[in-house]
Amino acid sequence: MTKRQGGGGPVRQPGMTDVARLAGVSAQTVSRTLAGHPNVRPRTRAKVLAAVEQLGYRRNNAARTLSSGRSRTIGVVTLQTNFHSRTNLTFGIERAAREAGYAVSTAATASLDTAALEEALSRLAEQGAEGVVLSVPLIHVSPRIEQLTRSVPTVTVDGSRTPATEVVAVDQRLAARLATRHLIELGHRNVWHVAGPREWLDASSRCDGWRATLEAAGLAVPPVLEGDWTPASGYRNGLVLGRIPDATAVFVASDEMAFGVIRALHELGRRVPRDVSVVGVDDIALAEYCSPSLTTVAQPFTEMGALAVSRLLRHIADPGAAPEPVSVEPSLIVRASTAPVRGEDGGRP
Numbered sequence: 001m002t003k004r005q006g007g008g009g010p011v012r013q014p015g016m017t018d019v020a021r022l023a024g025v026s027a028q029t030v031s032r033t034l035a036g037h038p039n040v041r042p043r044t045r046a047k048v049l050a051a052v053e054q055l056g057y058r059r060n061n062a063a064r065t066l067s068s069g070r071s072r073t074i075g076v077v078t079l080q081t082n083f084h085s086r087t088n089l090t091f092g093i094e095r096a097a098r099e100a101g102y103a104v105s106t107a108a109t110a111s112l113d114t115a116a117l118e119e120a121l122s123r124l125a126e127q128g129a130e131g132v133v134l135s136v137p138l139i140h141v142s143p144r145i146e147q148l149t150r151s152v153p154t155v156t157v158d159g160s161r162t163p164a165t166e167v168v169a170v171d172q173r174l175a176a177r178l179a180t181r182h183l184i185e186l187g188h189r190n191v192w193h194v195a196g197p198r199e200w201l202d203a204s205s206r207c208d209g210w211r212a213t214l215e216a217a218g219l220a221v222p223p224v225l226e227g228d229w230t231p232a233s234g235y236r237n238g239l240v241l242g243r244i245p246d247a248t249a250v251f252v253a254s255d256e257m258a259f260g261v262i263r264a265l266h267e268l269g270r271r272v273p274r275d276v277s278v279v280g281v282d283d284i285a286l287a288e289y290c291s292p293s294l295t296t297v298a299q300p301f302t303e304m305g306a307l308a309v310s311r312l313l314r315h316i317a318d319p320g321a322a323p324e325p326v327s328v329e330p331s332l333i334v335r336a337s338t339a340p341v342r343g344e345d346g347g348r349p
Contacts, residue, residue, distance in 0.1 A: 001215045013057040019051045023051040024047065031071075034052075072130070074312060075124030077107050077134050078090060078108050079135075083256065084286070091305065093307070093308060096309035102130075105124060107121075124152070133154075133157060137158040137202065146164070155168055155183065155311050158200075168307050174329060175209065177213045178331075179251045180210050180214060181213055182332055183277055185253065186340045191219070191250070191253050195232055196227060196257075227257045234263075235264045237257075238260060242268035248341050252279065255283065255290075255296055257280070273339035281299070297332055297337045299328075307328070311326065
């Protein structure tokens with residue numbers, strides 16, 4: 001909601017987080033004060049009401065319903081995307097929240113820009129969310145994001161964090177090690193990598209794990225091929241990879257990109273896995289039905305969502321507890337897209 005002053009452009013209406021910042025309290029304290037919660041100290045109540053008056057803050061409908069100081073709502077910040085991994089993670093969050101008696105309010109952002117993340121977090125805080133699951137890679141932490149995650153209990157699920165957040169994450173370096181080691185054990189000595197976007201922590205961690213595994217085995221590290229998680233980017237990189245004669249194996253940073261790589265290899269006459277072995281990451285439902293079925297490193301997205309909710313509810317109940325990271329181990333699923341490297345005579349070594 002905006003208002004106009006004079007002949008200028010729109011001005012944002014002050015929100016609950018603005019009141020909290022001015023009063024030097026959390027958004028939850030503002031919510032409880034406006035709801036008449038008996039546990040708010042008189043001095044704190046006076047500071048909040050003074051900030052409300054100074055800013056001209058008007059409570060929204062969600063705030064008015066907080067008669068008990070509780071909204072029973074969890075917020076989720078997610079990226080606007082149709083990636084299967086994001087969908088499965090959100091499903092796990094929503095199911096676990098529902099089973100715990102909480103509703104879910106989602107704030108989707110179109111980019112990883114700091115201002116967009118600040119706006120999404122502010123929106124959820126103003127709606128009275130008791131806690132937030134931050135389901136985007138948090139590369140740059142602004143003072144505003146840090147303040148918001150301090151005022152509202154927050155759990156991140158992409159390995160990123162602020163000093164006040166708890167982290168529930170898959171060990172992405174281990175995922176890369178599992179995939180790369182599998183290909184090395186099959187006799188491949190030229191293992192390429194199609195990486196995800198650099199600004200994603202998952203992508204950089206997988207790239208680091210791939211590189212470290214090759215170096216530990218005494219193998220050369222080929223140049224990184226960069227994708228953007230889409231099958232189209234996998235296809236473009238597959239057209240490059242398929243023209244490299246000694247490339248016998250590739251670790252692809254997501255299943256969806258791996259589908260594109262396999263399509264390109266087929267079109268170039270490179271057979272999978274006879275000529276090139278391919279490993280993906282995620283184990284989305286379509287991986288088993290790819291042709292050939294895709295060897296991949298499985299991530300338990302639904303379980304991750306449930307674990308994030310469990311940790312968040314614990315954080316809401318005890319906001320003063322020190323945040324603790326939780327790492328979930330991935331697992332290698334071997335299917336038909338990988339095979340032992342062929343010898344120079346065309347047979348198996």
